[in-house]
Amino acid sequence: MSSHFLQSYLRRLPAVEKLLQSAVLEEVQAHFPRAVLVKEVQDTIEEKREMIRQAGSEAELEPLDFSTEFIAAEVLQRVKEKTALNLRPVINATGVLLHTNLGRAPLPRAAIQAIQEVGASFSNLEFSLMTGKRSSRFEHLEGLICQVTGAEAALVVNNNAGAVFLALNTLAAGKEVIVSRGELVEIGGSFRIPEVMAKSGAQLVEVGTTNKCHPRDYREALGENTALFLKVHTSNYKIMGFTTAVPLRSLVKLAKEYQVPVLEDLGSGVLVDLSRYGLPHEPTVQESVSAGADLVMFSGDKLLGGPQAGFIVGKKRYVEMIKNNQLARALRVDKFALAGLEATLRLYLDEKTALREIPILRMLTTSTEDLEQRAARLLEKISPLLHEGFQVGLLREKARVGGGSLPLVALPSCQVFIEPHHMNAGAFAAKLRKAKRPIIARVRKDRVLLDLRSVLEQEDDQLLSSLESVI
Numbered sequence: 001m002s003s004h005f006l007q008s009y010l011r012r013l014p015a016v017e018k019l020l021q022s023a024v025l026e027e028v029q030a031h032f033p034r035a036v037l038v039k040e041v042q043d044t045i046e047e048k049r050e051m052i053r054q055a056g057s058e059a060e061l062e063p064l065d066f067s068t069e070f071i072a073a074e075v076l077q078r079v080k081e082k083t084a085l086n087l088r089p090v091i092n093a094t095g096v097l098l099h100t101n102l103g104r105a106p107l108p109r110a111a112i113q114a115i116q117e118v119g120a121s122f123s124n125l126e127f128s129l130m131t132g133k134r135s136s137r138f139e140h141l142e143g144l145i146c147q148v149t150g151a152e153a154a155l156v157v158n159n160n161a162g163a164v165f166l167a168l169n170t171l172a173a174g175k176e177v178i179v180s181r182g183e184l185v186e187i188g189g190s191f192r193i194p195e196v197m198a199k200s201g202a203q204l205v206e207v208g209t210t211n212k213c214h215p216r217d218y219r220e221a222l223g224e225n226t227a228l229f230l231k232v233h234t235s236n237y238k239i240m241g242f243t244t245a246v247p248l249r250s251l252v253k254l255a256k257e258y259q260v261p262v263l264e265d266l267g268s269g270v271l272v273d274l275s276r277y278g279l280p281h282e283p284t285v286q287e288s289v290s291a292g293a294d295l296v297m298f299s300g301d302k303l304l305g306g307p308q309a310g311f312i313v314g315k316k317r318y319v320e321m322i323k324n325n326q327l328a329r330a331l332r333v334d335k336f337a338l339a340g341l342e343a344t345l346r347l348y349l350d351e352k353t354a355l356r357e358i359p360i361l362r363m364l365t366t367s368t369e370d371l372e373q374r375a376a377r378l379l380e381k382i383s384p385l386l387h388e389g390f391q392v393g394l395l396r397e398k399a400r401v402g403g404g405s406l407p408l409v410a411l412p413s414c415q416v417f418i419e420p421h422h423m424n425a426g427a428f429a430a431k432l433r434k435a436k437r438p439i440i441a442r443v444r445k446d447r448v449l450l451d452l453r454s455v456l457e458q459e460d461d462q463l464l465s466s467l468e469s470v471i
């Protein structure tokens with residue numbers, strides 16, 4: 001291109017100061033650090049300059065808008081993107097309730113409030129208000145956990161992987177742990193029983209076969225060096241067909257004979273009997289405790305519906321030994337999780353309240369009719385927003401629990417589907433992910449599915465405005 005045109009286009013670009021003083025940027029100066037604003041203005045101008053220099057002909061540049069207003073709006077968009085937090089809320093419309101990649105359980109309101117209050121101020125985290133002396137962070141929760149689960153003693157650590165590791169390290173380092181072959185689970189790629197066992201210093205002794213394990217298998221493996229029996233809940237798979245497993249109760253009986261403890265990694269840690277609400281029975285913590293397990297380990301952020309944490313509940317003498325393990329400090333739970341857990345556990349003192357207030361339990365037990373009504377309302381509001389390029393409607397596919405819990409359960413659910421004609425469904429799903437409050441949807445062939453079972457009720461309006469912003 002002739003240098004004459006080049007120069008005339010370069011001259012058209014507004015100066016840095018002029019952009020900063022434009023109405024658009026002037027107005028938002030107070031909201032963003034000045035250094036960020038200036039840098040984005042400079043970078044944007046530099047990119048435009050480069051674009052002009054690289055242009056092959058004037059025809060390429062002619063349709064572009066180099067006005068101050070237009071470029072200022074572009075800068076504002078860039079500044080907003082730069083200053084937005086990387087970790088932020090999304091709308092889970094996947095139909096997978098406990099989506100590990102989406103942060104597992106959303107918290108109940110009471111937990112959020114407790115975390116906010118404790119975080120905004122000092123707290124009695126390790127201080128006794130009674131004596132004015134130092135106390136332990138474990139004390140805030142222990143009584144409540146025992147009340148809810150029926151256990152004698154309890155300890156909370158960073159997560160369930162940590163709980164299992166710490167329990168094994170404390171009770172079985174340098175000794176043997178007997179586990180059924182059918183229970184050597186892997187969860188989410190990085191938690192594998194054999195590896196965790198090895199790291200804890202305990203030696204794994206596998207017994208039985210993949211599908212069958214009998215009391216005699218455990219009995220024959222017992223020896224001088226046996227530290228304990230470990231039972232692991234196969235929380236993300238099921239072995240079906242001709243199978244036999246030794247129930248916890250029988251294992252406890254056998255263990256008493258030989259005076260070795262029985263530990264159970266329960267995985268999810270559900271505290272209400274889901275079979276009362278039309279779901280398959282998932283072993284509860286209370287059942288394991290009353291069956292006589294010496295220690296039961298489970299997560300705080302799966303079906304329990306609270307913050308990330310790992311519970312260790314059971315016999316006092318073993319819990320005390322674990323508390324005294326130096327590694328307990330490395331795995332300790334933080335004050336936010338403690339605050340959130342206490343508030344969450346309190347909701348369990350009344351089961352009706354728990355089902356109403358704990359989002360994951362509410363999502364699990366919401367009736368299909370409710371979901372259908374919400375989906376129909378959403379559809380009614382979406383339809384006028386969509387131009388001819390889309391087809392929309394309702395579907396009744398199944399939702400899943402996810403997060404390594406209840407793997408075989410298909411929950412009846414209801415979805416709004418959107419089928420774009422001018423782009424493929426994957427590209428439309430990508431647009432939804434870029435909304436200010438991103439929507440994470442399911443893609444099925446040519447359609448994007450928005451499953452209402454995993455969307456929090458209070459997010460329905462937000463879902464609509466996010467949709468509106470990208471179509």
Ligand SMILES: *Cc1c(COP(=O)(O)O)cnc(C)c1O
Pocket residue numbers: 159160161162164185187191232233234235236265266267268298299300309310404
């Ligand atoms: C989920 C799970 C774990 C790991 O728990 P995190 O809280 O994710 O650390 C361990 N064991 C079983 C059986 C599980 O289901």
